[in-house]
Amino acid sequence: MSYIASIENIDSPALLVYADKVKENIAKAVRMIGDVNRLRPHVKTSKIAEVNQLLLDAGVTKFKCATIAEAEMLGIIDAPDVLLAYQPFGPKIDRFIAVMNAYPATRFSCLVDNEKSATDLSAKAIENGIVIPVFIDLNVGMNRTGIKPEHATALALSIKEMKGIQLAGLHAYDGHINDKEVPVRQQRADAVYDAVTQVYATIAPAFDHALIKVVGGSPTFPLHLLRADVECSPGTFVFWDWNYKHGLPDEPFDYAALVLTRVVSIIDATTICTDLGHKSVAAENPLPRVHFLNAPEVTPVGQSEEHLVLRVPDSSKYAIGDAFYGVPLHICPTVALYERAHVIEDGKKVGEWRVIARDRSINY
Secondary structure, eight states, X not given: OOOOTXXXXXXXXXXXXXXXXXXXXXXXXHHHHSOGGGBOOBTTTTOOHHHHHHHHHTTOOXXXXXXXXXXXXXXXXXXXXXXXOSOOOTHHHHHHHHHHHHOTTSEEEEEEOSHHHHHHHHHHHHHHTOOEEEEEEEOSSOOSSOBXXXXXXXXXXXXXXXXXXXXXXXXXXXXXXXXXXXXXXXXXXXXXXXXXXXXXXXXGGGOSSOXXXXXXOTTTHHHHTTOTTOEEOOOGGGTOOHHHHHHOTTSOOOOOEEEXXXXXXXXXXXXXXXXXXXXXXXXXXXXXXXXXTTOTTOEEEEEOSSOEEEEOSOGGGXXXXXXXXXXXXXXXXXXXXXXXXXXXXXXXXXXXEEOGGGSSOSOO
């Protein structure tokens, strides 16, 4: 999938998105879950409207996002159902309501994990004459956000008495579960599911409408999809990356996005430098942060804002301008470093897609 005709017309560093591979990954996810109505992809990976349009074309109607900009991107393409998997507070509440009002064809919802946030959201909703569906965010071990399951029932009953918001269900993200061994991952995912179902059993009788359970991410997707009563929220599957390809070998997805870099300097007999700096590939992990499909022999040894230094067996084998096609260790934050993606089909560039939701805001 890597080599591109007329590569000289694409400046580097660049983000390359292989549209056919994206479609294949989407089709695999839909086949895996069977019922597309239980698939709620997280759009934090692509942040690209055209990629999410491909999901819509495949029958996906439910989405999850992490930012107001991502929510608006989905509103722009008339996504039917969007869960903001973040608890809005302060000015984020105003922005979220503005997006809800601007895109009435989309049903927006959000998370809450405490009574104050629910109260603030309720007050703003009443002020604007709307009702906001909310999901209680459960802390099932990620220890990032969410209320402990044993305290969730009290919060649910409190929300029931509030005007302006309505409990839609429970949300549990288990991103801390990424064990390579499937039986271990299964055991830990089962514990998460058990915690969610216990909370559900205590609160569901108090409500006269059905509550939804949104559970999991990419690592636990193949495990939770077997549970008929949950919606699954993988995100990375649309592009996939080195970390998941090698850490989750049981999952069938393929690379659909690469970074393009070129040799900019020959330093010595065993060292060269490319233009793939911190600003061009996610830098939160130790080196190597990228692996090159057409140059597996190189080893990243140093990186700065605009440069990636590589150790090579023999630098005489490389020339200034040589192109490398890289698979990021972590694709999600890598995508957010680019304003646009070069769209590749059949080995040729066929257009560009704006990474529209990399911005902090679009219109609101």
